[in-house]
Amino acid sequence: MSIEKSENGLGRRDLLKLSAAAGVAVAGASLIGQKPAFAAGEELSLKGKRIAISATGTDHFFDLQAYNAQIEEVKRLGGEPIAVDAGRNDGKLVSQLQTLIAQKPDAIVQILGTLSVIDPWLKKARDAGIPVLTVDVGSTNSINNTTSDNWGIGKDLALQLVSDIGGEGNIVVFNGFYGVTPCAIRYDQLVNVVKYFPKVKILQPELRDVIPNTVQDAFTQITAILNKYPEKGSIKAIWSAWDIPQLGATQALAAARRTEIRTYGVDGSPEVLQLIADPNSPAGADVAQQPAEIGRTAIRNVAKLLAGQTLPRETYVPALLANKTNVGEVTKKLGIG
Amino acid sequence: MSAEVEFAPSGFSAVEPPPRPVGNFAAAALRFGSLIAFAAILIIFSLTAPYFLSIGNIGNVLGQSAISGVLAIGLTIVLIAGGSNVVTGGIDLSLAANMGLSAAVYVSLTQLGYSDATAIAATILTGALIGTVNAIAVVYAGIVPLLATLAVMNVVAGLELVLTGNTVLPASTPFLSALSASDPFGIPVLAYVLLGFTAITTAIVQYTPLGLRLYAVGEFPDAARAAGLPLRRLLAGAFVASGVSGGIAGILSVSYLSGSTTGAGEMLLPVVVTALLGSVFSRRLVPTVTGTLLSALLVGFLVNGFQLLNISSTLVSGVQGVLILIVVSATTLLRRQEA
Numbered sequence: 311m312s313i314e315k316s317e318n319g320l321g322r323r324d325l326l327k328l329s330a331a332a333g334v335a336v337a338g339a340s341l342i343g344q345k346p347a348f349a350a351g352e353e354l355s356l357k358g359k360r361i362a363i364s365a366t367g368t369d370h371f372f373d374l375q376a377y378n379a380q381i382e383e384v385k386r387l388g389g390e391p392i393a394v395d396a397g398r399n400d401g402k403l404v405s406q407l408q409t410l411i412a413q414k415p416d417a418i419v420q421i422l423g424t425l426s427v428i429d430p431w432l433k434k435a436r437d438a439g440i441p442v443l444t445v446d447v448g449s450t451n452s453i454n455n456t457t458s459d460n461w462g463i464g465k466d467l468a469l470q471l472v473s474d475i476g477g478e479g480n481i482v483v484f485n486g487f488y489g490v491t492p493c494a495i496r497y498d499q500l501v502n503v504v505k506y507f508p509k510v511k512i513l514q515p516e517l518r519d520v521i522p523n524t525v526q527d528a529f530t531q532i533t534a535i536l537n538k539y540p541e542k543g544s545i546k547a548i549w550s551a552w553d554i555p556q557l558g559a560t561q562a563l564a565a566a567r568r569t570e571i572r573t574y575g576v577d578g579s580p581e582v583l584q585l586i587a588d589p590n591s592p593a594g595a596d597v598a599q600q601p602a603e604i605g606r607t608a609i610r611n612v613a614k615l616l617a618g619q620t621l622p623r624e625t626y627v628p629a630l631l632a633n634k635t636n637v638g639e640v641t642k643k644l645g646i647g
Numbered sequence: 648m649s650a651e652v653e654f655a656p657s658g659f660s661a662v663e664p665p666p667r668p669v670g671n672f673a674a675a676a677l678r679f680g681s682l683i684a685f686a687a688i689l690i691i692f693s694l695t696a697p698y699f700l701s702i703g704n705i706g707n708v709l710g711q712s713a714i715s716g717v718l719a720i721g722l723t724i725v726l727i728a729g730g731s732n733v734v735t736g737g738i739d740l741s742l743a744a745n746m747g748l749s750a751a752v753y754v755s756l757t758q759l760g761y762s763d764a765t766a767i768a769a770t771i772l773t774g775a776l777i778g779t780v781n782a783i784a785v786v787y788a789g790i791v792p793l794l795a796t797l798a799v800m801n802v803v804a805g806l807e808l809v810l811t812g813n814t815v816l817p818a819s820t821p822f823l824s825a826l827s828a829s830d831p832f833g834i835p836v837l838a839y840v841l842l843g844f845t846a847i848t849t850a851i852v853q854y855t856p857l858g859l860r861l862y863a864v865g866e867f868p869d870a871a872r873a874a875g876l877p878l879r880r881l882l883a884g885a886f887v888a889s890g891v892s893g894g895i896a897g898i899l900s901v902s903y904l905s906g907s908t909t910g911a912g913e914m915l916l917p918v919v920v921t922a923l924l925g926s927v928f929s930r931r932l933v934p935t936v937t938g939t940l941l942s943a944l945l946v947g948f949l950v951n952g953f954q955l956l957n958i959s960s961t962l963v964s965g966v967q968g969v970l971i972l973i974v975v976s977a978t979t980l981l982r983r984q985e986a
Contacts (some may be wrong), residue, residue: 404903407705408707413954520909
């Protein structure tokens with residue numbers, strides 16, 4: 311288990327290095343294009359600052375990229391990162407936040423997490439005078455949230471799905487993490503889009519994706535659904551708010567030879583992008599976020615805040631929809647080709 | 648009177664008694680070795696980790712250990728009454744799932760508009776009920792605790808899924824806010840809860856005739872039966888007490904996590920380790936309530952110290968495992984040497 315993890319870690323770190331170069335280039339270009347005020351002669355520094363980075367977990371490509379990029383960026387700007395990873399355990403997450411508050415860092419950056427669980431502790435940090443910033447989780451107690459535009463992601467993915475299935479048919483939906491804000495927004499956008507295509511139906515009951523064992527569990531659940539709907543065409547697509555259930559679902563479709571069904575997800579995990587690139591795979595589309603860039607942006611926001619600048623409520627980092635036709639281009643852009 | 652009585656050595660040992668001076672040293676080391684190790688760890692952290700030796704931080708560790716501490720103490724009662732054989736002796740694997748279901752019951756009731764008092768009563772009742780099912784399966788159906796509580800664990804985890812749909816249910820009531828608050832010194836209320844719970848159970852288990860009987864039932868069932876002790880009732884009672892601990896831990900977890908969350912089952916192994924490790928903090932290497940408290944705090948301080956030292960969290964569980972191995976094997980070796 312631990313060996314497997316460290317191997318993954320190394321592999322991903324290499325990917326990170328590759329993506330860092332490409333990401334900086336892309337981001338630099340987009341920054342200059344969009345906000346010349348920030349790009350012009352920007353001298354950010356975190357010298358002598360202790361920046362706490364609290365990750366809900368790093369078992370997923372997105373988290374790991376954002377987490378590692380944040381640690382790197384704090385070091386690059388001359389600060390000292392205090393990085394903790396809760397391993398997707400809420401109790402551990404709260405304990406770590408508690409201890410972080412006692413450590414009195416210059417700022418805390420929280421990556422993801424169930425809002426109702428972390429919010430009281432983010433508030434305690436704020437009450438203790440520690441600025442709190444977040445990645446991918448909007449909270450009234452955070453000064454700034456760096457995230458992908460999840461409304462855009464949800465809409466793009468839903469429109470791609472509806473267009474792929476010709477505007478009619480049944481879709482299976484994984485909706486296990488509605489308590490996690492980005493997942494909720496993506497799901498709501500799916501419902502919004504489907505509302506205007508009366509022949510598209512979300513099958514009830516919806517499925518619940520789980521952590522851990524997400525892939526195996528999705529595989530089992532989809533296999534059961536396929537047995538329940540054995541005739542081809544009775545299901546057109548499978549949607550999930552992230553792409554790890556999509557991975558399990560895609561494998562289940564391939565195993566059951568039901569490759570006429572398409573799968574949809576979010577995050578741009580390399581293994582899922584590979585499946586989309588495979589013309590025989592039922593993986594339909596995956597909206598790739600730029601986690602490393604999101605992480606770096608959050609840390610730059612910390613530096614700006616500590617330098618006395620005012621931050622916007624949310625900072626959006628663009629996401630890229632990868633489908634069967636453009637997946638090559640997107641992976642190249644992400645630097646994971 | 649302490650229930651941690653000096654038991655006569657069971658069976659004959661083939662090991663030659665070591666030379667006297669070494670024997671004395673070993674005996675002393677056995678008695679105080681784990682405490683010294685604990686103290687050494689605390690001293691090292693105090694010298695190297697900033698903020699470690701502050702009242703707020705120590706309070707934090709106590710508060711953070713409250714849930715696992717209460718669960719492990721519940722398990723300790725079963726270990727005492729069921730005997731310390733890991734395979735056939737007392738064990739309650741349903742405890743973590745019990746906490747999950749109890750938390751879910753609490754949150755569901757408050758969401759339905761019931762008062763904190765009702766929710767507390769129902770939650771502790773839920774825990775007691777799970778304990779009763781365990782007791783019936785073990786004591787009256789005669790199933791080995793390992794298997795009986797494993798089965799109950801699955802049933803309970805399933806019930807929790809039914810109740811929560813495997814989602815996070817938020818909860819916020821005046822009682823829960825009070826429980827997750829801190830006193831003016833920065834010590835969390837949960838820390839006091841842990842100390843209070845430990846004090847009460849210690850009083851019952853270590854200092855009453857009832858507690859002494861529990862030890863007798865666990866270590867020498869035949870002698871206990873010959874002495875006319877109600878074996879079945881005592882063992883059943885231990886499982887119910889453990890179940891109640893699960894219910895209490897459920898309430899604490901609702902306040903700590905501001906609701907009921909998934910993944911309660913992940914607590915199981917850490918709790919079992921904590922309870923088993925607790926034995927090294929007693930002179931006779933038997934499970935005791937205070938020993939379990941110390942062991943829960945040891946784990947808590949380790950995790951806390953590592954974070955304060957900014958040691959990568961990926962290393963923490965590995966180092967923790969190594970330290971536990973060292974402490975346990977050192978004590979076991981010393982014990983053999985003493986015998």
